[in-house]
Amino acid sequence: GQQVMQIPQYQHVQEGEDFTTYCNSSTTLSNIQWYKQRPGGHPVFLIQLVKSGEVKKQKRLTFQFGEAKKNSSLHITATQTTDVGTYFCAGNQGGKLIFGQGTELSVKP
């Protein structure tokens, strides 16, 4: 079945450094979504990418969808302590969300 792989599993950064997480799907996706889950919380929707090669920005967050619609990335510029949490990509196939394993981000002040 469809698999979504996400790397790295953990990322520890100093506040102010940049952070990137990468997501790869074994199949072409109709769209991809990104979620953030704070420790002890639930996933919160960040964004959806639909078009091949699409790039979207939310303040310090930049999301990209690959040309083949099989990979995606999330880049955070100048991390802050409020960015702490686990970032998940989720591939949408027929309305079914397949989540990656997530990248846990910790930020040292």
Added chain:
Amino acid sequence: ETGVTQSPTHLIKTRGQQVTLRCSSQSGHNTVSWYQQALGQGPQFIFQYYREEENGRGNFPPRFSGLQFPNYSSELNVNALELDDSALYLCASSGFNYGYTFGSGTRLTVV
């Protein structure tokens, strides 16, 4: 903040027992999905309901079953509980072409 509410928040059950988890969807959302999230893992898709019918299922055994009601609320039932069923169970609702809104989850512990 979230329009999706789940109950109970925590639950402890004994192996072999049955459990029912409940979810009230966000207003206007006619699709509900259930996910199982083990500690340190991403959410795993259990199944999805649209207009009271199951329209997608993940790799979970038949002892995981669900219902969606006319008001779009939903239940997840798990029979013959096993220790490995201990996890956070998340309900998510969605409307057409929107991201999923997750509830806060039910933390199930099977002992």
